[in-house]
Amino acid sequence: MIAAGLLGVAVLPAQVLAVGKCERLVATGSPDAPPYVWRDPQNPRHLIGANVDLLQQMAGELGLKVEVLYAGKRSEAQDEVRSGRMDMLVDAPMALANLTVVDYIHPALLQNEYLVWTRHDSSLVYEGLADLHQHQGAISEKARLTPEFATFTKDQLKLVSTQNLTQAFQKLLLGQVDYVLAGRYAGMAMVQTLGMATDLVARGVPLDRPGLYLALSHNSACNDAWLRGQLAKKLTELPPSGVSQAVLQRNVERWKAQLQQPLDAPKQ
16 A cells, blocks of 8 residues: 555656645736736736736646736736735846846746837838937837836937827827837737727837746745746747747737727726
8 A cells, every 4th residue: 555655656747746835826917018918807806918828828737826916006016026925927027126036037928029100101211210319209108118228218219208008109190299119019909999000000120129027036935946947948938839929919809809898898
């Protein structure tokens, strides 16, 4: 009987033994960064989005249960993870100052590509950043650029900040600005939903590609070498598999459908 018991332990999947103390991971992130992460209008206690879907897929393959919860605005979500009350951020930008409180899992889960959007009939000659210096642009205050590019835009570009992407695109359509800096997928969903797809266009190559990382709290009981290594392995396998792009596109459509709901329907 003892031998049989030992044999039973021996044939358990390695992932079950390795997970050990971490059977459930509680994650959080930005409540307002679609299609990557946003608050579920049907279940406001939870977050949804491409980052959430990809994390849940990887965790499932590792035999780990994950719940991605709303923890308030972005700064509040970060505080929850720093303290260890929640284990992980699903969309953490790389910041050297945070290396003392979280471990970033490399490579990035996804990258948010920022493009220049103009009107189709714009006379703006755009081949590179230098062409923007003398023109008025707009950017949503919710945009999250890399620190280096954020400094460049502040010092070198004339940008007006708007409350959200909708306002930025409306300014562009009305001719109040010459261009908008916006993410590829958020911009794509927004212009289509607002009926501006024939009026506005994304131009050129991405100017900025901030990575959206999984970040494990130093105070999380789940933060161990095995989990970090397994997640890094899964993240490395994602890009060539094509799964990331499929999940992103699915969540673009998901967000577009949400934006097109009647005004009295639940919203983020």
